[in-house]
Amino acid sequence: MKNYFEGYYCRDDLHLQVINKDSNRKILNALRDAYPTGLSVEELSEVTKLPIKTVYAQKAELYREYYINHVEEEKKNQRGRPSKKQDPFIFRKRARLVIEELFGIHDVYYGNKPVPLPPGHAVFSDGFAETLNKLTLEEEKNEIFITLLDYTRKVLSRAYNNDEIKEKWAPSNDGNYCCTQCGLNHEARDFFRATLLNLIDEFEQSKVFIDFLKKQNMLSQQSYEKLESIVK
Numbered sequence: 001m002k003n004y005f006e007g008y009y010c011r012d013d014l015h016l017q018v019i020n021k022d023s024n025r026k027i028l029n030a031l032r033d034a035y036p037t038g039l040s041v042e043e044l045s046e047v048t049k050l051p052i053k054t055v056y057a058q059k060a061e062l063y064r065e066y067y068i069n070h071v072e073e074e075k076k077n078q079r080g081r082p083s084k085k086q087d088p089f090i091f092r093k094r095a096r097l098v099i100e101e102l103f104g105i106h107d108v109y110y111g112n113k114p115v116p117l118p119p120g121h122a123v124f125s126d127g128f129a130e131t132l133n134k135l136t137l138e139e140e141k142n143e144i145f146i147t148l149l150d151y152t153r154k155v156l157s158r159a160y161n162n163d164e165i166k167e168k169w170a171p172s173n174d175g176n177y178c179c180t181q182c183g184l185n186h187e188a189r190d191f192f193r194a195t196l197l198n199l200i201d202e203f204e205q206s207k208v209f210i211d212f213l214k215k216q217n218m219l220s221q222q223s224y225e226k227l228e229s230i231v232k
Helices: 013-019 022-033 041-048 052-064 088-092 128-135 138-160 163-168 186-204 207-215 221-231
Strands: 068-072 095-099
Touching: 013 022, 022 041, 022 052, 022 068, 022 095, 041 052, 041 095, 052 068, 138 163, 138 186, 207 221
Parallel strands: none
Antiparallel strands: 068 095
């Protein structure tokens, strides 16, 4: 899975404690690279070079805090409960681990569980999003949506038409690359989020926006003159 963001976003102190552990980061990075099929505990140990006992311990923590989920492989020709004589190590190998990052309408828990946010997402202060809805018209947003869709469609098309860029940056459009949990292609989700966030960064550094800040008395004269010489 291609990576478009650096670092991690933590919504609270608990998530910060989880991400602060090097072993957890190694496991999450390995699972992200193995998206969407995931890895077994044994495979994780091999990829991360972590002792299998450490993987089991951190797996429990990551599962408890909704960072990962279990996906059982198809059990062929097996019915009922496993035999008592069956090697428990063999039975455990059927369970694979996948990374779990959910947000908005793709959240299978409907916001009822503190699942880690996907890269580039953030939690707004309580009531802020609702207030913005009161300050904007649906017609205005729909016009912007159409413009943004046209922009992202052109970016994606050009990325696919350039072999070098396609190989390094373009998200897969293989239907089998969709998440086994939420059904969304995480790589495509991250690509479009990164594309739009980069556009916002450029907008905030554009002359038209800097002029707007100055007219609203939200930028000092000294800073305005400095920035004006840069963005010309």
